[in-house]
Amino acid sequence: MTTPAEYRAKAAEALTELAEAKSESERTRLKRAHGVYLKLSNHEADAAERAAMGPAPRIIPEKPVAAGARSGLSAWTIK
Numbered sequence: 001m002t003t004p005a006e007y008r009a010k011a012a013e014a015l016t017e018l019a020e021a022k023s024e025s026e027r028t029r030l031k032r033a034h035g036v037y038l039k040l041s042n043h044e045a046d047a048a049e050r051a052a053m054g055p056a057p058r059i060i061p062e063k064p065v066a067a068g069a070r071s072g073l074s075a076w077t078i079k
Helices: 004-020 024-053
Strands: none
Touching (some): 004 024
């Protein structure tokens, strides 16, 4: 598996190739590659940060719902 340091090295290599690029399509490809390599190098740290945060806390109502209020329309009658 590739390490974050290797991805950073590939990103730096893409930047040096970008300086030497002659065509617009090659520049675009190298810019995209540089961005992807940077994202991949940060992926491991971001995943660890997300795992440390854990899930969001559940929202719990302050008062319990009364048994008769749950059905809603059952208390209504049409005459």
